[in-house]
Amino acid sequence: MKLSVLLTVGASDRVALDTVLNIAGQSGELVKDIFLIIAGDFTEDDRKKLYLERSSAFGMTAFINIGGKSEAELLNTFIKYANADYCTVMRAGGKVDPSYFPRLIAALDSDPELHIACGRLAGSGKNTFFPLSVRAAVIDLNKSHNCFPSTFEAVVVRTSFAAEHPFETEAGDFTQQKCMLKALCEEKRFFYDDRLTAWLAEKRISPAQKDMLPENSDKAETYTAIFDNCLIPLTETCKGKDGRLPLFLQHFITAKVMECNDRGLRIKEFPEDERSRVIDTLQKVLRPIEDKVICDVYGIFSANPEEKRLLLGLKHGHENYFPDISYNSDKLFSVQKDIVLFDSTRLFIEIVQLNLYKNNFELDCCFDNIFSERRTKLTAEYAGEEYKLNYDRKGQPIMYFGKKLERQRTFHLSIPLSEERAELCFFILFKGCKYELKTIFRTPGSRIEDGCHESIFPLGNNFFARAENGRLVTLALSEKAQRRAFRGSMKRAAEEGVSFNLRTAYRCTEFWFKNKNIWLFADDTQKGGGAAEDMFRYAMTRHDELYCYYITDRESPAAQRLIEDGYKPLYRGSLLHKLLFLNAQVYVTTVPDILQKNFPGNDDTSYSLTRLSTTTNVFLQNSPEDKPAITKNHRLHDNVRLCFCGTGDYIEELRKPEYGYENTEVLKLTGLTSYDLITDNSSGSDMLLMLAKYVSEEQAPFKDTEFFKRLKELLENEKLKTALNDSGYSLTIAFEGVTNDEAGALPKLEKVTFLTDDFNADELKSRSSLIITDDPEELSAGIMRKPLIYFGTEGKPFGEKADTPEQLADILCGYIENGMNIKEEMSQKADEYLGSARDGCKREIYNTIITYLYDNHEIEGYEDFEVADNYEENNYNEENN
Numbered sequence: 001m002k003l004s005v006l007l008t009v010g011a012s013d014r015v016a017l018d019t020v021l022n023i024a025g026q027s028g029e030l031v032k033d034i035f036l037i038i039a040g041d042f043t044e045d046d047r048k049k050l051y052l053e054r055s056s057a058f059g060m061t062a063f064i065n066i067g068g069k070s071e072a073e074l075l076n077t078f079i080k081y082a083n084a085d086y087c088t089v090m091r092a093g094g095k096v097d098p099s100y101f102p103r104l105i106a107a108l109d110s111d112p113e114l115h116i117a118c119g120r121l122a123g124s125g126k127n128t129f130f131p132l133s134v135r136a137a138v139i140d141l142n143k144s145h146n147c148f149p150s151t152f153e154a155v156v157v158r159t160s161f162a163a164e165h166p167f168e169t170e171a172g173d174f175t176q177q178k179c180m181l182k183a184l185c186e187e188k189r190f191f192y193d194d195r196l197t198a199w200l201a202e203k204r205i206s207p208a209q210k211d212m213l214p215e216n217s218d219k220a221e222t223y224t225a226i227f228d229n230c231l232i233p234l235t236e237t238c239k240g241k242d243g244r245l246p247l248f249l250q251h252f253i254t255a256k257v258m259e260c261n262d263r264g265l266r267i268k269e270f271p272e273d274e275r276s277r278v279i280d281t282l283q284k285v286l287r288p289i290e291d292k293v294i295c296d297v298y299g300i301f302s303a304n305p306e307e308k309r310l311l312l313g314l315k316h317g318h319e320n321y322f323p324d325i326s327y328n329s330d331k332l333f334s335v336q337k338d339i340v341l342f343d344s345t346r347l348f349i350e351i352v353q354l355n356l357y358k359n360n361f362e363l364d365c366c367f368d369n370i371f372s373e374r375r376t377k378l379t380a381e382y383a384g385e386e387y388k389l390n391y392d393r394k395g396q397p398i399m400y401f402g403k404k405l406e407r408q409r410t411f412h413l414s415i416p417l418s419e420e421r422a423e424l425c426f427f428i429l430f431k432g433c434k435y436e437l438k439t440i441f442r443t444p445g446s447r448i449e450d451g452c453h454e455s456i457f458p459l460g461n462n463f464f465a466r467a468e469n470g471r472l473v474t475l476a477l478s479e480k481a482q483r484r485a486f487r488g489s490m491k492r493a494a495e496e497g498v499s500f501n502l503r504t505a506y507r508c509t510e511f512w513f514k515n516k517n518i519w520l521f522a523d524d525t526q527k528g529g530g531a532a533e534d535m536f537r538y539a540m541t542r543h544d545e546l547y548c549y550y551i552t553d554r555e556s557p558a559a560q561r562l563i564e565d566g567y568k569p570l571y572r573g574s575l576l577h578k579l580l581f582l583n584a585q586v587y588v589t590t591v592p593d594i595l596q597k598n599f600p601g602n603d604d605t606s607y608s609l610t611r612l613s614t615t616t617n618v619f620l621q622n623s624p625e626d627k628p629a630i631t632k633n634h635r636l637h638d639n640v641r642l643c644f645c646g647t648g649d650y651i652e653e654l655r656k657p658e659y660g661y662e663n664t665e666v667l668k669l670t671g672l673t674s675y676d677l678i679t680d681n682s683s684g685s686d687m688l689l690m691l692a693k694y695v696s697e698e699q700a701p702f703k704d705t706e707f708f709k710r711l712k713e714l715l716e717n718e719k720l721k722t723a724l725n726d727s728g729y730s731l732t733i734a735f736e737g738v739t740n741d742e743a744g745a746l747p748k749l750e751k752v753t754f755l756t757d758d759f760n761a762d763e764l765k766s767r768s769s770l771i772i773t774d775d776p777e778e779l780s781a782g783i784m785r786k787p788l789i790y791f792g793t794e795g796k797p798f799g800e801k802a803d804t805p806e807q808l809a810d811i812l813c814g815y816i817e818n819g820m821n822i823k824e825e826m827s828q829k830a831d832e833y834l835g836s837a838r839d840g841c842k843r844e845i846y847n848t849i850i851t852y853l854y855d856n857h858e859i860e861g862y863e864d865f866e867v868a869d870n871y872e873e874n875n876y877n878e879e880n881n
């Protein structure tokens with residue numbers, strides 16, 4: 001026989017039979033000289049018959065029942081009984097060109113010194129080392145380091161040569177890789193024909209599985225198995241006489257470490273001891289790898305500077321590793337020994353967000369962390385002034401196996417606007433030398449476009465910002481130049497595919513919209529009913545010169561509700577909606593992804609149009625249950641200019657540096673708009689309210705539960721009974737989950753009332769002078785600034801805590817004796833957690849927005865708007881009723 005093929009099959013016979021037919025379709029007379037050995041579960045004879053029916057063209061066909069054999073045992077058995085000059089391995093689903101095997105065998109026949117041959121191996125992750133296009137040639141691995149097979153699949157090997165290189169059981173799942181790489185280290189030559197292609201079998205992965213972490217993702221072995229079982233042993237046995245590893249093997253090892261690094265960058269949490277094992281393994285496998293391979297001197301990986309820096313750090317024992325710095329009069333260099341990794345002409349300052357506030361233009365910028373922060377300094381110069389940059393570390397942290405990496409530096413810069421033409425320049429300083437770093441503008445938030453002279457951003461008083469030669473320039477423009485820039489933006493919008501209708505409508509209405517105070521409000525466009533709708537309804541009761549619109553989907557519950565109340569909704573996706581969005585003065589929302597929500601899929605819009613928008617984006621916390629996420633609630637994600645928080649937990653989370661609100665005036669703690677619905681009607685009330693929720697304990701009578709015993713102990717407390725009897729106060733206990741009969745088993749007191757049937761908890765809270773609760777999320781008492789006691793649970797900071805009935809009785813007696821007034825300390829904590837909007841949250845939010853617009857010169861003055869000082873809240877209540 002000329003060729004022996006081992007075909008391993010799985011559960012799907014259909015896929016495996018396709019591969020059988022593909023092998024049987026090889027050109028020439030080779031099929032008759034093929035010995036096909038099929039390995040799988042062949043305990044049933046019917047399955048063998050299925051394959052025999054389609055393999056009659058082969059010279060011989062045999063079966064191996066895998067059973068409990070390891071891959072190494074299976075392959076060694078195959079080589080032992082191959083009974084052919086050449087051998088190869090295929091998996092079910094793999095396919096080859098019709099002339100694949102005949103041509104490779106002919107090449108090996110013509111040169112007895114060659115033992116390995118293959119064509120282009122196509123498949124997931126298999127193309128890394130096949131970028132060459134050499135047609136048919138013998139590859140010398142001493143000269144070419146990026147073209148070689150790493151397994152036996154679809155590789156034709158001389159059987160006698162394969163028998164001299166047995167597969168090792170210790171290598172586990174990587175036995176093929178270890179054997180092939182070891183063989184190539186010895187041979188250094190193989191035949192390669194770029195005209196022939198083998199499509200390797202791929203494991204089908206659903207889109208949902210692609211983003212999932214592997215099984216045992218918290219174990220080091222999941223990531224280090226290939227190094228422990230295959231590559232580290234090879235580094236010990238495959239060194240040449242000079243003590244160096246072959247360069248092709250060094251590149252292969254580096255590529256596998258890079259794959260491991262990519263996986264590690266997706267892991268946010270990882271056990272420290274397991275992480276240490278991973279890092280130790282990577283350091284060990286990289287130790288014999290030369291720096292010129294890691295630095296990609298041969299141009300095989302196209303690795304970016306951060307990837308190279310991480311690889312060097314792993315090798316040299318410091319993950320946040322910085323190479324040395326060299327310099328001349330023109331450039332600053334990042335160097336590893338005599339290898340230049342990077343130079344300052346390729347380092348750019350990216351302006352991510354550009355805004356104007358109080359005659360200052362504000363920049364949020366980032367740049368790659370290439371040069372050591374301790375050895376270099378970054379400065380900005382504008383209008384003859386130098387500005388020192390303070391890094392703020394905002395943005396999603398880059399985690400590597402659960403530990404933060406410093407990959408990119410960010411900073412916020414606020415600069416007074418010059419009254420004359422001026423250029424903003426950034427410089428990196430090193431040992432008294434100054435090197436300019438060019439500025440780039442790649443996001444809609446940067447407002448202007450690189451290389452486009454007509455892309456401008458208005459700064460007021462006919463002053464504009466634009467990009468010139470890698471710098472941000474501020475200058476005055478004539479009306480003629482402004483019109484030319486506007487025409488240019490419309491032309492670019494057309495080139496980028498913005499519809500004719502939208503471009504024409506935008507161009508025709510631009511002047512009309514220019515001086516209109518358009519405010520848009522948006523919650524979930526189907527449901528509505530959130531804080532933005534509250535603000536919309538409130539704004540509509542004010543008599544200011546505002547054009548207010550609430551965005552909904554057509555025929556949605558939100559739209560129907562607005563129509564029934566006499567309002568006209570703005571339908572999302574309509575031409576009017578898009579025009580209003582692009583020209584809005586203020587956009588108030590509770591939902592992140594502002595651009596995506598208004599232009600799904602970026603439909604009918606482009607950077608050219610969205611860059612023209614100068615909308616003030618306002619974000620509202622919608623409910624106490626809202627939890628911020630860095631990816632969605634980062635300040636730069638939606639260019640949030642004002643963020644109104646309703647709870648202390650929410651604002652404290654946003655104050656973390658990674659959210660980007662640090663050192664800004666964007667965050668405001670005002671409370672939730674829904675707080676305005678909570679009214680205090682307790683004036684003169686003598687009711688103390690206790691809310692008690694009972695969760696039934698399985699197979700336990702009510703009288704035997706801890707819930708019953710604690711309440712019984714409280715009601716039998718003599719000190720509390722005396723205090724209630726001697727005062728004008730009464731205690732109302734509102735039960736949830738307790739029947740009348742169960743409540744009747746509790747001690748009956750003259751000044752204590754039990755409620756078990758339907759009751760209005762909100763109304764009871766409003767009427768009571770003090771509230772006791774076992775709900776840790778209770779906020780109403782704090783909003784009304786009433787005394788609040790959390791009984792048997794952790795609660796908010798503005799409430800007192802009682803763990804036992806005796807402690808609760810003591811606290812209650814103290815209030816009964818001294819009056820039902822919230823303690824100053826608790827009132828202050830309520831202000832810190834809920835905000836201090838004494839005259840209504842909606843009113844404070846509205847007036848804060850007006851003040852912001854006035855400070856930013858977007859409205860002429862307070863006299864145009866009814867701000868808090870001259871606005872009667874009674875008017876709002878009357879119009880709302």
